[in-house]
Amino acid sequence: MTVTDLLGDEAVDALRAFSVWPATATEEPGGRVLLAGVPLADIADAHGTPVYVLDEAEIRDRARTYRAAFPAPGAEVHYAAKAFLCRGLVRLLDEEGLGLDVCSAGELELAVTAGFPPERILLHGNAKSPADLDTALRLGVGRIVIDGPAEIARIAAAVGPRGRQKVMLRVTPGIGAGGHAKVRTGTDDQKFGLSLRDGHAQHAVARVLDQPRLELTGLHCHLGSQITEVKPYLTALRRLVGLMARVRDAHGVALPELDLGGGHGIAYRPGDPVLDPTALARRLRAALTESCAAAGLPVPRLLVEPGRAVVGPAGVALYRVLAVKTTAGGRTFAAVDGGMSDNPRPALYGVRYAPRLIGRRSTAPAVRTTVAGRHCEAGDLLAEDVALPADLRPGDLLAVPVAGAYHLSMASSYNLVGRPPVVAVRDGAARLLVRRETLADLRARDVGL
Ligand SMILES: Cc1ncc(COP(=O)(O)O)c(C=O)c1O
Numbered sequence: 001m002t003v004t005d006l007l008g009d010e011a012v013d014a015l016r017a018f019s020v021w022p023a024t025a026t027e028e029p030g031g032r033v034l035l036a037g038v039p040l041a042d043i044a045d046a047h048g049t050p051v052y053v054l055d056e057a058e059i060r061d062r063a064r065t066y067r068a069a070f071p072a073p074g075a076e077v078h079y080a081a082k083a084f085l086c087r088g089l090v091r092l093l094d095e096e097g098l099g100l101d102v103c104s105a106g107e108l109e110l111a112v113t114a115g116f117p118p119e120r121i122l123l124h125g126n127a128k129s130p131a132d133l134d135t136a137l138r139l140g141v142g143r144i145v146i147d148g149p150a151e152i153a154r155i156a157a158a159v160g161p162r163g164r165q166k167v168m169l170r171v172t173p174g175i176g177a178g179g180h181a182k183v184r185t186g187t188d189d190q191k192f193g194l195s196l197r198d199g200h201a202q203h204a205v206a207r208v209l210d211q212p213r214l215e216l217t218g219l220h221c222h223l224g225s226q227i228t229e230v231k232p233y234l235t236a237l238r239r240l241v242g243l244m245a246r247v248r249d250a251h252g253v254a255l256p257e258l259d260l261g262g263g264h265g266i267a268y269r270p271g272d273p274v275l276d277p278t279a280l281a282r283r284l285r286a287a288l289t290e291s292c293a294a295a296g297l298p299v300p301r302l303l304v305e306p307g308r309a310v311v312g313p314a315g316v317a318l319y320r321v322l323a324v325k326t327t328a329g330g331r332t333f334a335a336v337d338g339g340m341s342d343n344p345r346p347a348l349y350g351v352r353y354a355p356r357l358i359g360r361r362s363t364a365p366a367v368r369t370t371v372a373g374r375h376c377e378a379g380d381l382l383a384e385d386v387a388l389p390a391d392l393r394p395g396d397l398l399a400v401p402v403a404g405a406y407h408l409s410m411a412s413s414y415n416l417v418g419r420p421p422v423v424a425v426r427d428g429a430a431r432l433l434v435r436r437e438t439l440a441d442l443r444a445r446d447v448g449l
Helices: 003-007 009-016 040-047 056-069 087-095 105-113 130-139 150-159 199-210 231-251 277-295 307-316 347-348 439-445
Strands: 033-036 051-055 075-080 099-102 119-121 143-146 167-173 214-221 258-260 301-304 315-326 332-336 356-358 367-370 381-389 395-400 421-428 429-434
Touching: 009 367, 033 040, 033 315, 040 051, 040 315, 040 395, 040 421, 040 429, 051 056, 056 087, 056 307, 075 307, 087 105, 087 332, 087 429, 099 105, 105 119, 105 130, 130 150, 130 421, 143 150, 150 167, 150 199, 150 214, 167 199, 199 214, 199 231, 231 277, 277 301, 301 315, 307 315, 347 381, 356 381, 367 421, 367 439, 381 395
Parallel strands: 051 421, 075 099, 075 301, 099 119, 119 143, 143 167, 167 214, 214 258, 258 301, 332 367
Antiparallel strands: 051 315, 315 332, 315 395, 356 395, 367 381, 421 429
16 A cells, blocks of 8 residues: 555655755756755765755854844844854854854854854853863853852853853753653753743842852843743743742842743744744744733843754755665565664654655655664654655665754764764855765774784
């Protein structure tokens, strides 16, 4: 039985559609798929597979949508570097006027050495290493987000007697939101932040205000990732404004900034729900104005930290099919030359993708196929039970859209398979941004006996 039999023509067409691809994606009559005018098959031939392709126009467009939705000076948009970072992207984000949120000395050094202004960078982390803090202070990072009580004296001591460092305080507002239990960070009983409910957050505010070397600019929270509704953000906003009012009452200080983190949901498959940044901004702005008026507070600057929503939909991962088999149970597997080493998300969070055949047109009916990775784990499956042509064969190219965030940044060299390159496309031209990790790279780290 084919997927068309099961789902109908319309559903199969929807699965094949470009709705979750970058806006520049097109298909020629012969089946060749182009991104920004560049045939994806040419990129696969030139750079090998697996390879990530990033559509520059899509990233710029998304960055501009965010900046228009959260305009300065009343708001700031900080791209979350953990989603993906490389020197080329740093330049592009700088050109688009975004700030940056980093969570390690590595991300910070890369950004600053690529020319990003350190004062537009925010450092996060629930376990900041001495190197993280030293690098942040040495490079003059804009704000450090304090995640726990022990960091207060530690950062103040590291700043030294003549310095003053801007800091924020990460608060857990007691809200469970996000696409998977492993990415929910707004609840009390987890590793990030200071709880609002048990008074730890308020106590920490008092301690930071007591430190002359620290300048508390505001409160921060990050609820989780893949959140597709505005409501949890509104609830968090009201709870944090409530704490700001208590801080004003207790200390006579009106904190000038409020950071609501990132986590804005995107569609991985046609029809998935998404969080529209423009609608989010409009409703946050209204709620902020209203809550602050009710509390008699000046409206603070609003910060957001989207990662996935800026780069995720701009990326496409390309794989070559190496083997196709149908089991005795009737299940069809297409094994490709990548897998959990370049995309651990299906194994980690059960994320579902919509791969498609590129490079040739097939008239064969669609059949339920599981795209398997090449690694030595039965759970290394990139996409389970997706509609792919029945004549799929070794040598074919598969493209997985929405591969721009948390793919390369979470990649490993499991089975000593080098991490894939990143190629940017724009106006009919392709440029290598990150080269492939070679066996020589991997061998060079291994110093032997
Ligand atoms: C503090 C913080 N801000 C922003 C983000 C970005 O989240 P997303 O990429 O889902 O927008 C994260 C993700 O883990 C985070 O921990």
